[in-house]
Amino acid sequence: MSGHGNWRHLDSERAGLVLVFISAIGFGTLGIFGIYAQRANLSIPTVLVFRFVFATIVVWAFLAWRGRLTLLQGRALLIALGLGAFGYATQSGLYFVGLEFMTAGMVAIVLYTYPVFVVILAVTLIGERVSRPMLVALCFALGGIALVTGANPAGASLVGVLVVLGAALAYAVYITFSRAMLMTIDPMVLTAYVLPAAGTSFIVIGTASGDLMLPQTLSAWTILLCIGVFATAIPVVAFFTGLKQIGASRAGIISTAEPPVTVALGAVLFAEPVTAATVIGGVLILIGVIVLERK
Template structure:
């Protein structure tokens, strides 16, 4: 009796997931270019609120198509998603757009590579999660690389005049990374009983509420007739590709190949960010950015092992 041949569909799943994850990092690298354009045309609060107006509309559609809508929240879940909205949406985007208004997009993209390292360090300090010697080495290597990027390759000189190396943009990006670390840690408890799509949609709704309240004053002063198509295109990109499609495909990767293997792809975000900034914005790529970026990527890889 002839045995049935195995299905041909399964082997094609993993390569498709890897392709999607590369595109996710491309989308996220592009957010620095779109954010740079938007941040120089609109007030910070207004820009962030418009981004998440687009994102919330699409997330609600995704939640309805994939899960039949949003579940009713318990009081604890309501509080947890509100904290997610405050940290990962409101504070992160406030710092993100603020930083891009002060510094080059490619330089800002390098900072974002520190996210997994700062999150691991915060988990060790606040949640008492144990870190191995290899992870501590990774953290030290990543922060050493970040110091090279921040000081433009001269950490010793920066100690004598720190204001010349660390400006408002750098401080805002460090605050953005800290906000995202808080979002990630709170998300561990918020996701209990909630799907990633539901938790993210509720967080985005809370974040949009906070941002809309904050943008009420600044939005009234905007001369909307002077806002060009590039800004509207940037906002659409940030909401659709940088937020919704990136999120959905990223969690498809987590489901298919696991969180650790998926997280390694985050190392491509600064690569795409720097490349796109040089190509589209004409920004200069410094040797210190390349050297520091490689060290940060190596440190993140060790920390994620």
């Protein structure tokens, strides 16, 4: 009987590893589809409204199918909507602005400094003690950014780096404030409320700026559908499903496949420059993340 249990555990673990890796690949395509959206002349508010509309439909349908749909009320509902409308919306908006200044691969690499910001916020806001692994991780991440931006002008710009670091900081703030909620709420249920709240922010921004538009071509609709489903909803579902089977630490380490996926796809599809400095800098940032996840 214990043999069967071990096999079942191994199968479950393997499935979890595969799901989190699929999630990393999915999230890794976001910048690629973002470049296609730029080339189709789709405005950032338009892209993000439809991204969150399509993702919301898929995530809510999945939760309903699994019988896990929970209606939040009161303070929990307000906090979830606030996290989406301000935290996740800011991160997403700055990410896509960053794509206007830098290659998709470079944006993905710089965004991946967010775990370092999470640690800095934990130290400054919660009073978490600074450990040696934290300092080592911080040095690796900062060294990686310096190398990527200083030695690779073809793929990076100072403005772009600052914008994407802003996105990483916004994401870290979102994660930090989500933690208290996640003690009592299923992560996917929280995401189900964050997504439409973020989409609503871009409806307001797009309407106020006059940049919100209805796509006119099949290719534009296809790009938006891919961003909403393949680069957002499926990775979210795959990540949280896999997370339950392998734990947060291992899931975080496997997720570091995300920037290399973006860099590789950018090089193949758009001939984005991949220099030795990009590779080494990206590796340093990812080592920093892995050190943090293993601490």
